[in-house]
Amino acid sequence: MSVSPPPTRPATILRPALPPAVVPAELLLRLQKYRDLARVPPAIRQAAEEVAAEASRLIAPQAVLWRGPVTAVDPDGEVTLEKLPNSSATDPATDWPAKPWYSHEVTLTNGNVVSSAVIDHPANPPSLWHGARGVSFLNPCISAPAEVKMPPGKPLTLLYVAVALDGKFPAGWLDAVADGWRAR
Numbered sequence: 001m002s003v004s005p006p007p008t009r010p011a012t013i014l015r016p017a018l019p020p021a022v023v024p025a026e027l028l029l030r031l032q033k034y035r036d037l038a039r040v041p042p043a044i045r046q047a048a049e050e051v052a053a054e055a056s057r058l059i060a061p062q063a064v065l066w067r068g069p070v071t072a073v074d075p076d077g078e079v080t081l082e083k084l085p086n087s088s089a090t091d092p093a094t095d096w097p098a099k100p101w102y103s104h105e106v107t108l109t110n111g112n113v114v115s116s117a118v119i120d121h122p123a124n125p126p127s128l129w130h131g132a133r134g135v136s137f138l139n140p141c142i143s144a145p146a147e148v149k150m151p152p153g154k155p156l157t158l159l160y161v162a163v164a165l166d167g168k169f170p171a172g173w174l175d176a177v178a179d180g181w182r183a184r
Contacts, residue, residue, distance in 0.1 A: 032044075069106065070105070072131055073103045075099055075100055075175060075178075084131065087129075087130040088132075097128065098127060098145075099120070101174050101175075101178050104116050112166070114165070115165045119160060119177060121160065123159055126145055
């Protein structure tokens with residue numbers, strides 16, 4: 001069976017305008033156990049409004065999206081279509097096997113490369129990965145190859161590191177970061 005690569009499209013970088021985040025002063029006051037906001041002393045209310053304004057400024061959301069030809073990479077090298085297919089949301093058999101990390105490299109129209117990676121942690125239950133090259137989408141998914149046991153009353157905590165770089169990751173760098181992360 002022959003698999004053709006997905007059609008290439010020009011690379012683009014989008015910086016969508018996101019609505020500003022707002023931390024309401026009332027939330028801060030309620031977190032400080034003020035049930036009746038009408039009875040909050042004026043000095044406390046003023047302090048809460050100042051803290052809320054500063055918190056809103058600090059958490060201004062930003063997003064950068066890029067589209068372009070994508071190269072998927074794992075610790076063994078380039079992940080070609082012959083090696084692993086594009087994952088399909090409706091076909092778990094197309095998910096990728098567990099690896100210490102997967103990364104994407106996107107080549108922009110000016111020839112520059114941007115890279116991103118997600119690094120797994122050994123404390124996580126074994127899981128498959130969803131890798132869809134056409135949308136630069138890469139994530140571990142809780143589509144586990146085996147049963148994941150969760151003790152009653154205990155949360156399921158998953159540990160990952162996400163990294164991005166303006167350029168290609170240097171050879172061996174992701175392995176070193178993964179080894180350090182996995183040793184914690």
